[in-house]
Amino acid sequence: MDGFAGERPLVRATLKDQAMAVVRRAMVAGEVQPGQIFSASALAQRLGVSNSPVRDAMMELVHGGIMEVVPNRGFRMVVFDEHDLAEVYQLRRMLEVPAMGMLARTGVGGSESALRESVELCAQAARAGDSSEFLVHDRAFHLALLGLLGNGRLVTTVDRLRDQTRIAGMRILREQAALVRSAAEHGDLLDAIMARSPEDAERVMVEHMAHGRGT
Template structure:
């Protein structure tokens, strides 16, 4: 088969739309602190800064509003929204619903090349630990989770999780300095990778559940300023009582 035939059979990659580009620009602004929670921003000014018309900006903000990341104020503009305790708990519930089965499928589907890529991201996390670089650590953490979602074959789920992680960043999603260190978080990923290496879906899912529950409970405690677990029990683990240990 000639190179021309190969090219003809290769599907064209659709370039990101103006709306997609605007969504990414807003999310990047939230990540780097350019867009501050609570401040009122103009749709018109954002469109001018991005060099696009107001239509894709409105479309982008409407899609971000569906994730809870921004909220509109009629005839005034929009604000970046900090998730409350209930929103945080709902976010973790969604992540558990999507990422636990994704880890299980990753253990079944992972190729040697995929395992190498997963360990490369984890190694980069370890290097960030040694450097004390939280920004780099969180970037490689997100990429590691993204690779597992990609292995599960659900691109829509990967986009949802990316949005949810950006939303929780607004309240300190890394939970660093909230009872665990960068090294602690890094170590939580090892059982997941070990299970994927072993091709053990049950162990991979259980390890992912433990990691996400650890993150979620720390976020919730920080949001409510104490040890109140009623939201967690209602939304994440409705069949357990306060004395039932979480076994993953």
């Protein structure tokens, strides 16, 4: 690989997070393929940073289950078969669907404006056909909703599960030209939560997850 889409100089205060964002974007764009050896040192050199923050980012992705260490060679993206994806999807439904119902009961406090802005950013990326940018805002929206429940372990667990399914799911959405539909469902979900309708919130979340199997 000669470079990644969206590659730019990194700000040292957030080197690990930015390196991880670059890799996530590359996976969604298809620049990193399942089973392909990935050199952390090569990416660090291209980004003009030391190996340490890039390796930290890679190890976090390893802990998340989407990368694995190849001794003396680097890292590679884990290959998920249909059984793996079905298991992760089932876990996500067990966690995220009732969580949205719970949020509809408790409300979002003063966060509606920020959530609406996140919905619009997703919609803009979808209209532009920018799946990588959509991924960033989609992740931010869903984790922000979960974060309002005040359970940090829930957010961390779901984030890792989403990483494991999102790559395949985003490729399906891109192939089906369904980004706009998926973005619209964010608005439907937020509307149901704001209407304090747990049943509608759970229904929309089930439908949203089913489109693309995991986004």
